[in-house]
Amino acid sequence: xxxxxxxxxxxxxxxxxxxxxxxxxxxxxxxxxxxxxxxxxxxxxxxxxxxxxxxxxxxxxxxxxxxxxxxxxxxxxxxxxxxxxxxxxxxxxxxxxxxxxxxxxxxxxxxxxxxxxxxxxxxxxxxxxxxxxxxxxxxxxxxxxxxxxxxxxxxxxxxxxxxxxxxxxxxxxxxxxxxxxxxxxxxxxxxxxxxxxxxxxxxxxxxxxxxxxxxxxxxxxxxxxxxxxxxxxxxxxxxxxxxxxxxxxxxxxxxxxxxxxxxxxxxxxxxxxxxxxxxxxxxxxxxxxxxxxxxxxxxxxxxxxxxxxxxxxxxxxxxxx
Amino acid sequence: xxxxxxxxxxxxxxxxxxxxxxxxxxxxxxxxxxxxxxxxxxxxxxxxxxxxxxxxxxxxxxxxxxxxxxxxxxxxxxxxxxxxxxxxxxxxxxxxxxxxxxxxxxxxxxxxxxxxxxxxxxxxxxxxxxxxxxxxxxxxxxxxxxxxxxxxxxxxxxxxxxxxxxxxxxxxxxxxxxxxxxxxxxxxxxxxxxxxxxxxxxxxxxxxxxxxxxxxxxxxxxxxxxxxxxxxxxxxxxxxxxxxxxxxxxxxxxxxxxxxxxxxxxxxxxxxxxxxxxxxxxxxxxxxxxxxxxxxxxxxxxxxxxxxxxxxxxxxxxxxxxxxxxxxxxxxxxxxxxxxxxxxxxxxxxxxxxxxxxxxxxxxxxxxxxxxxxxxxxxxxxxxxxxxxxxxxxxxxxx
Numbered sequence: 001x002x003x004x005x006x007x008x009x010x011x012x013x014x015x016x017x018x019x020x021x022x023x024x025x026x027x028x029x030x031x032x033x034x035x036x037x038x039x040x041x042x043x044x045x046x047x048x049x050x051x052x053x054x055x056x057x058x059x060x061x062x063x064x065x066x067x068x069x070x071x072x073x074x075x076x077x078x079x080x081x082x083x084x085x086x087x088x089x090x091x092x093x094x095x096x097x098x099x100x101x102x103x104x105x106x107x108x109x110x111x112x113x114x115x116x117x118x119x120x121x122x123x124x125x126x127x128x129x130x131x132x133x134x135x136x137x138x139x140x141x142x143x144x145x146x147x148x149x150x151x152x153x154x155x156x157x158x159x160x161x162x163x164x165x166x167x168x169x170x171x172x173x174x175x176x177x178x179x180x181x182x183x184x185x186x187x188x189x190x191x192x193x194x195x196x197x198x199x200x201x202x203x204x205x206x207x208x209x210x211x212x213x214x215x216x217x218x219x220x221x222x223x224x225x226x227x228x229x230x231x232x233x234x235x236x237x238x239x240x241x242x243x244x245x246x247x248x249x250x251x252x253x254x255x256x257x258x259x260x261x262x263x264x265x266x267x268x269x270x271x272x273x274x275x276x277x278x279x280x281x282x283x284x285x286x287x288x289x290x291x292x293x294x295x296x297x298x299x300x301x302x303x304x305x306x307x308x309x310x311x312x313x314x315x316x317x318x319x320x321x
Numbered sequence: 322x323x324x325x326x327x328x329x330x331x332x333x334x335x336x337x338x339x340x341x342x343x344x345x346x347x348x349x350x351x352x353x354x355x356x357x358x359x360x361x362x363x364x365x366x367x368x369x370x371x372x373x374x375x376x377x378x379x380x381x382x383x384x385x386x387x388x389x390x391x392x393x394x395x396x397x398x399x400x401x402x403x404x405x406x407x408x409x410x411x412x413x414x415x416x417x418x419x420x421x422x423x424x425x426x427x428x429x430x431x432x433x434x435x436x437x438x439x440x441x442x443x444x445x446x447x448x449x450x451x452x453x454x455x456x457x458x459x460x461x462x463x464x465x466x467x468x469x470x471x472x473x474x475x476x477x478x479x480x481x482x483x484x485x486x487x488x489x490x491x492x493x494x495x496x497x498x499x500x501x502x503x504x505x506x507x508x509x510x511x512x513x514x515x516x517x518x519x520x521x522x523x524x525x526x527x528x529x530x531x532x533x534x535x536x537x538x539x540x541x542x543x544x545x546x547x548x549x550x551x552x553x554x555x556x557x558x559x560x561x562x563x564x565x566x567x568x569x570x571x572x573x574x575x576x577x578x579x580x581x582x583x584x585x586x587x588x589x590x591x592x593x594x595x596x597x598x599x600x601x602x603x604x605x606x607x608x609x610x611x612x613x614x615x616x617x618x619x620x621x622x623x624x625x626x627x628x629x630x631x632x633x634x635x636x637x638x639x640x641x642x643x644x645x646x647x648x649x650x651x652x653x654x655x656x657x658x659x660x661x662x663x664x665x666x667x668x669x670x671x672x673x674x675x676x677x678x679x680x681x682x683x684x685x686x687x688x689x690x691x692x693x694x695x696x697x698x699x700x701x702x703x704x705x706x707x708x709x710x711x712x713x714x715x716x717x718x719x720x
Contacts, residue, residue, distance in 0.1 A: 279459075280460050320482070321486070
């Protein structure tokens with residue numbers, strides 16, 4: 001048996017719907033159409049009345065979800081592209097994120113954001129918004145990189161009482177496969193050592209984990225052993241695992257497909273420098289997408305985002321310091 | 322079809338030339354872009370020159386075991402028009418190497434004709450702009466503190482980091498290696514001397530020397546039953562010279578010269594596993610004869626390592642009589658809190674041309690050396706101070 005990242009998400013949704021009657025799915029075209037990426041395909045037949053098509057208003061969708069959560073339900077929202085979630089930003093950051101802190105009433109909503117670039121998807125269908133959402137207290141931001149994590153972390157997201165931004169990478173949907181999925185994964189907020197090494201720590205998450213592994217394999221042929229930390233959850237961030245890894249390697253590179261300014265990599269570096277200054281044998285470096293809107297043209301896009309080649313180049317800079 | 326030159330690449334920041342070790346392909350061979358084609362050796366490492374583009378090797382103009390500067394044309398590659406255009410390489414025929422004179426000279430036109438795409442080199446460390454042999458990372462500093470080591474302890478490590486920086490891996494390898502050697506603990510005195518010398522050596526220390534005739538002094542000491550040693554004469558002479566002008570013994574702190582408050586002169590005394598420096602306070606205030614007793618007591622206390630704290634420290638200069646070891650000349654390092662150390666070499670009988678007698682006469686002569694912090698004092702000032710000391714030693718009645 002083989003299962004894709006997208007199928008794992010669908011399996012998790014089906015299981016959550018089956019196990020918890022409070023769970024329902026809400027979003028544009030999630031019903032009969034099966035979702036923009038077919039993540040909810042056939043679920044409307046399996047769970048009639050609990051997979052509901054929404055009007056074209058992200059503001060209204062999330063507002064409804066917050067209300068439903070207050071009434072004791074556990075809505076799972078699909079936003080067609082992460083970019084569009086900004087139309088519901090007020091409901092997410094002002095309402096959902098603050099609700100428990102204002103009223104003591106939890107807000108157990110899960111907002112699924114298909115994120116990241118694919119060939120030709122351009123500035124409005126490619127963005128990685130995890131850093132923006134991680135900025136606001138009250139939100140949990142998950143960024144699964146593997147099929148197994150996509151499954152167990154989505155189940156975790158639906159189970160926990162906080163509002164969760166669930167960042168799915170579109171590039172992984174159809175191509176990333178696993179032999180099987182597990183019932184349970186690592187605890188929420190715990191990072192994973194995706195590859196062990198002793199020369200350099202690469203801290204990354206989501207699709208960049210796979211680019212980083214490819215870079216690490218290239219660097220292995222040059223005699224470098226790269227350790228890769230998959231953050232899994234960017235908020236809360238697992239500083240302990242990162243610091244422990246830097247203690248082993250002395251060198252740090254943060255890789256993210258999001259923009260550099262105020263990003264997850266900046267946060268990781270700030271924490272390592274503050275809490276682990278004496279562990280660093282080289283200046284920490286981050287590698288992000290270029291600080292411009294995301295280009296449509298495939299050639300420009302391939303230059304815009306970090307790739308195994310540019311990650312290996314950045315890693316060499318740190319390794320050769 | 323255009324020919325593209327194979328150029329000796331920039332192999333590192335400080336590398337100007339490289340020796341051809343061997344050719345990895347032959348003329349007539351087809352090569353692909355970035356394929357290693359020539360093995361070269363620099364003073365740092367053996368590296369490979371790679372093909373600038375895909376094509377057929379026309380010829381190698383360079384020869385094995387010859388050195389060529391960066392930018393020299395080593396050979397040419399024949400490429401298709403499409404390949405050259407695609408890569409943005411110049412399609413102009415390169416200047417043949419022979420026209421530039423002897424092999425190895427930079428061909429005259431090589432700069433203008435340098436292809437826009439530079440040949441790449443594999444296995445080349447990229448020097449970081451801020452790194453140097455003295456750069457220490459936060460982790461290195463933390464690890465040295467943890468182990469109680471100092472920067473000077475790293476002197477023997479060949480760094481593998483950018484610009485020769487010692488990396489944490491270099492340090493750990495070094496530590497693992499010294500584990501295999503026999504080690505003995507250094508005494509507290511040895512460590513104290515090491516610390517003082519290390520701190521002092523952060524300054525630019527210079528040294529001057531002057532021969533001094535000792536016959537009158539040696540005659541003079543016979544007046545005393547205790548026969549005071551030459552070191553005490555030098556102490557007294559230096560004290561008088563500095564009492565006349567204490568500026569040479571001043572210390573430079575920031576943009577201020579800090580002048581000595583009293584003429585307290587230290588004497589270096591060898592003890593087991595180190596050196597002690599007892600101090601003669603106000604050595605300018607008492608005549609030589611009154612210093613003999615206190616001096617002997619100080620030296621004896623020092624040798625027994627029984628110096629009370631008030632008898633050491635706070636001095637403005639040190640006198641060291643390394644002549645007792647048979648040394649005629651030395652370059653002592655002043656204590657870190659001092660600007661001056663005056664050394665006295667072993668006395669020797671030497672012929673001296675006496676103008677009035679018109680013949681050589683035997684005299685007893687030794688070298689006086691003065692090591693000083695060049696930030697405070699220059700050669701002229703140091704020379705005048707030594708000259709004054711030498712004059713006083715030649716006129717022991719003034720002491």
